[in-house]
Amino acid sequence: MGRVTERRRVIRVRDGAVATRPDTLVAEEPLEIRLNGKPLAVTMRTPGDDFALAAGFLVSEGVLASADDVRTIVYCAGAREDGVNTYNVVDVRLAPGVPVPDITLERNVYTTSSCGLCGKASLDAVRTTTRFSPADGPALTVGVDTLAGLPDRLRTEQRVFERTGGLHAAALFSPSGELLDVREDVGRHNAVDKVVGRALREGRLPLAGAVLLVSGRASFELAQKAVMAGVPVLAAVSAPSSLAVDLAVETGLTLVGFLRGGSMNVYAGEHRLVGADGTPLRA
Secondary structure, eight states, X not given: OOOSEEEEEEEEEETTEEEEEEEEEEOOEEEEEEETTEEEEEEEEOSSOHHHHHHHHHHHTTSOSSGGGEEEEEEOTTOEETTEEOOOEEEEEEOTTOOOOOHHHIIIIIIHHHTTOOSHHHHHHHHHHOSSXXXXXXXXXXXXXXXXXXXXXXXXXXXXXXXXXXXXXXXXXXXXXXXXXXXXXXXXXXXXHHHHHHHHHTTXXXXXXXXXXXXXXXXXXXXXXXXXXXXXXXXXXXXXXXXXXXXXXXXXXXXXXXXXXXXXEEEEOGGGEEOTTSOBOOO
16 A cells, blocks of 8 residues: 655755755555446545545546445556556446446546536536435534634644645534544545545445535535535635535535634525524624
8 A cells, every 4th residue: 555655855945054854745646446447537646545535536426326336446456566566546346236327428528527617517417416415405504603613623633734734634524513534635626535435435425414624725526526425514714616606506505615713705505504693694
């Protein structure tokens, strides 16, 4: 297995003083995801939780909805370098009866749209593909005071970030602020896939009772992943994109951005948020 961090020599300059020292960097390696033996996607990731990453990716693709949809997830024995398994190729085998998508069609029409092909087609693709629409989930409310405390909780759990300063994180919280899971990765989308994939493998989808917090911005791709997993509330410490807001409005997702300290911007789904006195959020 690949290491999460690696050491590299660095020349450090501080206030005019120059010194050579080792530095801890976050590891980044490619992961090829195969579906029933056929190449599907390659993502640059931090090694670790690779099976969860692959499963979460396939949830966002609309291929998986429960642990029963998966027959096996394995590292490919043939993926070797100098006779040693690279652990950089994962094959997901679907359970009997689970539809196998047209891989070429899925990659060109659906996933590519999450990487920048904007417009109504992108919104329709998610709305019609998800099996766990946030609008159809049980009633859930979250206090703005609870939301305000989540970024600090996330930061204290980012152990590798503290050593490298180079990782994104995604975390699931209960509406009361209980930490349910947290994953780190060099890619923010991979961190989300890892928490969603772990939830799928543990039989916890849809995530209708969870708040998803991401350490960076809320892109359309991250909003898409939240919707596909049935997450009702997505919060980000930075800005959302316009298409992420459009998707939140279309699907009933509560979307919060610039969540820092006691401040935040609510872009959609304010009906799930309550003030300190327990009353609905009002401007």
